[in-house]
Amino acid sequence: MGRLVVVSNRVADPRKSASGGLAVALGQALESTGGLWFGWSGRVAAPGEAEAGRLHTQMAGRVQLVTMDLSPTDHDSYYLGYSNGVLWPVFHYRLDLANFDGGHIGGYQRVNRRFAHQLAALLRPDDVVWVHDYHLIPLAAELRAMGCRQRMGFFLHIPLPPPLILAAIPEHDWLMRSLFAYDLVGFQSEVDLAHFSRYVRTEADAQVQGPNAFRAFGKTVHAASFPIGIDVDEFQALGRAADAQDLYHQMREEYSRRRLLLGVERMDYSKGLPQRLKAFRQLLQSYPENRGSATLIQIAAPSRESVDAYASLRQELESLSGQINSNFGELDWMPVRYIHRNVARKRLPGLYRAASVALVTPLRDGMNLVAKEYVAAQDPDDPGVLVLSRFAGAAEQMTEALLVNPYDATRTAEAMQSALRMPLEERRRRHAALLEGIRTQDVHWWRQQFLDTLASIQTH
Incomplete structure (x- = not known):
């Protein structure tokens, strides 16, 4: 060549x-x-x-x-x-x-x-x-x-x-x-x-x-x-570095009594963020045992702030997260932590590893590498669970994830509940297959x- x-x-x-x-x-x-x-x-x-x-x-x-x-x-x-x-x-x-x-x-x-x-x-x-x-x-x-x-x-x-x-x-x-x-x-x-x-x-x-x-x-x-x-080895090496490790231990200490669900993406209408918050609200309504114990951390990094569609999306997310926290929150527990800021890439593996469930639920996406980064960052002995939109390109490869229709809040909430309650052996089996796939086609x-x-x- x-x-x-x-x-x-x-x-x-x-x-x-x-x-x-x-x-x-x-x-x-x-x-x-x-x-x-x-x-x-x-x-x-x-x-x-x-x-x-x-x-x-x-x-x-x-x-x-x-x-x-x-x-x-x-x-x-x-x-x-x-x-x-x-x-x-x-x-x-x-x-x-x-x-x-x-x-x-x-x-x-x-x-x-x-x-x-x-x-x-x-x-x-x-x-x-x-x-x-x-x-x-x-x-x-x-x-x-x-x-x-x-x-x-x-x-x-x-x-x-x-x-x-x-x-x-x-x-x-x-x-x-x-x-x-x-x-x-x-x-x-x-x-x-x-x-x-x-x-x-x-x-x-x-x-x-x-x-x-x-x-x-x-x-x-x-x-x-x-x-x-993704470069699996490079991302896992990033996860072993000080910045990621520090964030992981900080999150584990701060949320020692909680189960974390995590979403990380740019602020974009293709990512299905309002639908995700509504599905999480449905989880708290349908499965009240998660109240006080499940916390959704949603990172929505700024993107094209001057465009009207993005400004409207931000307002909708702030309103939804406020409503959920107002309706379900307690003095010692806020169900949604909505963060409209970037997280440095060197810290992301620590955040992924601390999460029991990753919510990657775009309405449409070419691939979505967050899904693959989440899998790479997990502890294979005690891995988290990936909930993935069937409308992401990654769904063609990552069939061992829990695939959902993000437009269906009820079924997506059911998948979140399954992920939070999934037995260890099933989590290990799904993670091992996912990891092998992203290593083979890196x-x-x-x-x-x-x-x-x-x-x-x-x-x-």
């Missing part, structure tokens, strides 16, 4: 553990090939500032990190307007929250074209280009239009909805046609792959050419599912599977 070139909306230094497992996994492949990581710097230039569009370059070992600033106009249209105002809600099945009237598609196209223009000048003929996520769907089409013939792959980290939902996006045909500029398109789950297959066959009249190969618009694209994982397996498949494809 030639040099690996990774392109994503944001760039992270792969040497820093705070960057997360994805950066570490990509960093290993980039390091081995003396690779390049290209993307937005995260900086918005001041109005009229000449810096917008200028490249910034730094070295992280053998990896070259190249980033570009955005102008305020481009940031508002490409990032806020189209990527997160149209694609994010639609791909998470929330047509009601999509802003189709903003006219932001022009900014989305313009920034992708600018990324392509800047990147093309840095590419070598034998480079392998791996583009990530919904912000950059048309990037390969822009590069191809400029004459770039390198091997190119794309991975979608979020769900892909069914064809009828996709078809609600104005110019959806242009967007999906852009994917045919790639040699390989990867999805998180078999469900996402099935949605892609059905869309290109019904909307683009694509011809199926062998297993997961589709021909339309005079081009052939291969597609497959590659469920992303983030390094994911990276290698995608790159090996891309390398095996006969290109344009």
Whole structure:
């Protein structure tokens, strides 16, 4: 394989553990090939500032990190307007929250074209280009239009909805046609792959050419599912470090008379947070023996605070948690601890390990790595129980979890009760199977599977 070139909306230094497992996994492949990581710097230039569009370059070992600033106009249209105002809600099945009237598609196209223009000048003929996520769907089409013939792959980290939902996006045909500029398109789950297959066959009249190969618009694209994982050893090592251990012992001491249920995610309408609180309320109503003994800790890290839908969600969560605490709380016990702050990644394993039950119940999620991190953090001799939404991509792999429909508060409460009462031997059995699965299909397996498949494809 030639040099690996990774392109994503944001760039992270792969040497820093705070960057997360994805950066570490990509960093290993980039390091081995003396690779390049290209993307937005995260900086918005001041109005009229000449810096917008200028490249910034730094070295992280053998990896070259190249980033570009955005102008305020481009940031508002490409990032806020189209990527997160149209694609994010639609791909998470929330047509009601999509802003189709903003006219932001022009900014989305313009920034992708600018990324392509800047990147093309840095590419070598034998480079392998791996583009990530919904912000950059048309990037390969822009590069191809400029004459770039390198091997190119794309991975979608979020769900892909069914064809009828996709078809609600104005110019959806242009967007999906852009994917045919790639040699390989990867999805998180078999469900996402099935949605892609059905869309290109019904909307683009694509011809199926062998297993997961589709021909339309005079081009052939291969597609497959590659469920992303975590670096289990790295995360478990993080759990043995002082920060995680200190938090674990602190939580065990503070909640020595309680059973902890835990939710950890960004504040986002796709995560099913109101539904989770309502299910916990149902648990306390239907199974009163949990009153005074079960505590839900819900971490909802700030996210896109300026967007109306997120402000409304925050208000709803604060209201629900207040109502539950008011109706069920006692002088020495508050049933819900709702925390609207980030928890440092180095402390998370300690929090996971202290929890008897993890509630990972999104309404829709591409994968959800919290589920896998929770399993990795557990004590195998006395593990906690994972309650997992059937609508998370992780549910395809993690069948030993207690799978729930997050829209059904009664059944989700029943699953919480089963988790709290589950015998030790069953907990051990389920955890051992889950741990084996996330070790086998970890983030390094994911990276290698995608790159090996891309390398095996006969290109344009």
